[in-house]
Amino acid sequence: MSRHGAARESSRLHSRLEALNDARELAAGALPEEALDEVLEVLDRASSRRSLSAAHTVVGFFGATGSGKSSLFNAVSGAEIATAAARRPTTAEPQAGIWGADDSEPLLDWLEVRNRHHAAPVPGFADEDTGLILLDLPDFDSTRAANREVVQRMVGLVDVLVWVLDPQKYADAAVHNDFLAPLSSHGAVTLVVLNQIDRLPGHDVRPVLESLRGILARDGLGKVQVIGASAVEGTGVDQVRGAIRAAAIRRQALSQRLAADVARSAAMLAEASGTGEPAGVTAAAGSRLRAELAVAANVPVVVDAVVRSYRLEAGRRTGWPVTRWLARFRPDPLRRLNLRRDRGAPEVNRTSLPAAGAPERARTDAAVREFADAASEGASGPWRAAIRGAAREGREQLPDALDQAIASTDLKAARKSWWWSVFNVVQWLALLLAVGGFVWLGVLAVLGYLQLPVPEVPRVEGWPLPTVMIAGGILVGVVLALAAAFIGGAAARARGAGARKRLTAAVGAVAEEHVVEPVALEVSRVASFNAALKVAATD
Structure with missing residues (x-):
């Protein structure tokens, strides 16, 4: 390369x-x-x-007891490395044959291989410039747990895996189910050697190799190179060397592994x-969530209180002065809810709205669940659960957060309307007019009672002026009071609509923070995960 x-x-x-x-x-x-x-x-x-070291290719020889793995290792190495180091019929710990000593020590330390043999050059196979490490490993079916652990660890560490099988146990489920099938993605760095073919009749060698290839194909290793060999007779040893040398020279085994x-x-x-992409957060689903949470948070109750409070205050300011004082005995709906915010008064962070009961909690739960279900639609099980979990976690904080949001919303309840002052001035003028008429008539009555001269009273269309003043003042006051009630009702509804808009926005902000954003984050996490996984899986 x-x-x-x-x-x-x-x-x-x-x-x-x-x-x-x-x-x-x-x-x-x-x-x-x-x-x-x-x-x-x-x-x-x-x-x-x-x-x-990237200059060394690490090749591990794996095999079962009796497969002739160590003998094949020695035959390929051109030296009695395994037998000389092991001093026993079976391999007890990894043995290394090394060609190219530079930078090999840290690599062998990482592999935890203590038995190291700097092998002599093998013409046409390996020399000091090749950069090759062959490992003879313990039997994977060893009765010693420590040996099996070494094999399991080395399966995950070596660059090239050479599986040495024998004609008697080449179809053993243990090697195929426990090792070969799970490593089906490692075909490019896997070599399978059917050793001891000298024990088979000549006419059986090819059928056995074909049978082995068929089993490997079912393991997902149909393209793996399969070599028949005999360490005793030397058959196939050069082919094994050639496959290993090719991997070492190309220097691709490390990256491929x-x-x-x-x-x-x-x-x-x-x-x-699992597979699938979540539907994600939609505007329609978010709108439904906000609407349901607004109802559950008593927004309609607060809006109604805003309307009634405005009407009450308008009556106090613009009603007939003779009767308007009666309105002071009626409690302000907003004050009862701890939502009246007068100028200069400290801000409140809690309302006196009734605590959420079972119906409100059920409504909130249903709204959040419906939103999470819609957002997670199409996602696989684990991610669907993650999205729902994010929504549930936020749902626990909703009641308190919604109450604080309503308490902190400026309902504009302390803002006066310009027309109040106009109506108030005219009302007092009308009252003064009526009182002036009463005083005038009173003075005339006193003069008559005392038998004093009573001056002539001016008339308007035949009506005494004091009487006209009384009637006119009262009539104007009543008409203004009725007009104020009508105008106040329309203005109250407008103020209620404004309060509803601000309250809905506050509820929406809470929904966004505690439900929508966490759910959207989980949906985004799924998309990012799938994208990252696609990159990782693409060769």
């Missing part, structure tokens, strides 16, 4: 790893922790491996997540 090609491959792998990490972080709290922990392990391994890990992790996250 050219230097530029390797750089592009490394950059592409880096982008996929970042996307996988983004997907893992986005899925926190929505997908099972076990799956996220596995992805984190893959990311940690990838980060560690990429920080170590990590890319396969990313693809597998992405597939695991996709399976845990």
Whole structure:
């Protein structure tokens, strides 16, 4: 691979790893922790491996007891590395054959391989310039738990996996179900060797190899190279060497291995997540939510109180002065709700509205649930649950937040109307006119009672002027009071409409903060997760 090609491959792998990490972080709290922990392990391994020697290709030999794995390892290495180091018929811990010592020590430390053998050059296979590490690993079916743990760990660490099978147990479910099938995405860095073919009759070798290829195809490894070999007779050893040498020379195995890990992790996250995109937050759903919350928060009650309070205050200011004082005995509806905000008075942060009862709570719950259901429509199970959970969490804070929102909304209740002063002045003038008439008639009556001369009273259309003054003053006062009541009713409805608008906006802000935004954030998280997962899964 050219230097530029390797750089592009490394950059592409880096982008996929970042996307996988983004997907893992986005899925926190929505997908099972076990799956996220596995992805984190893959990311940690990838980060560690990429920080170590990229000039070495690490090839692991895996096999069951009796498969001749160590013998094949020695045959490929051209030295008795495994037997000399193990001192026993089976491998107890990893043995390393190393070609190219520079920078190999930190890599072997990370692999936790203590038994290291700097192998002699093998013409046509490996020398000091090749950069190759072969590992003979314990049997994956070992009865020792420590050996099985080493194998499991190495399956996740080596760059190239060489699976050594034998004619008697090549179809064993343990190796296929526990190792090969789960690593179906790693076909590019997997080599399968059917060892000990010398134990088969010549005419059975090809059918057994075909049978093995068929089983591997069912494992998802249909394109994996399968080689028949015999470590004893040397059959197929050069083919195994050639496959390993090709991987070492191309220097692609490391990137391919990590890319396969990313693809597998992405597939695991996709399976845990499920498919589907949520419908998201719509204007219609948000409008329905705000309307329902406004009713549940007693906005209609407050608006009615605003209307009645205005009418009451208008009557006190513009009614007939003789009777308007009676209105002072009627309590202000807004004061009873602790919503009357006079100029200079401290702001309130709580109302005296009745606490939400079962019907109001049920209405709120239903509105929030309907909104979350609409937004999560189309999403897979885990994400649907996450979206609903975000809505439920915000719902718990709604009653208190709505009450505070209503308490802090300026209802304009302390604002006076310009026409009040006009009507008030005219009302008092009319009253003074009527009182003047009464006083005039009173003076005339006193003069008559005292047998004093009574002056002639001016007349208007034959009516005594004092009587006209009394009648006119009373009539004007009553007419103004009726007109004020009519005008006050229209103005009260207008003020109520303004209060409804401001209260609805306040309720909408609460709904936005506690329900809409958290739900929208979860919907956005799903979209970001799917986008990141797509990048991670794209080779």
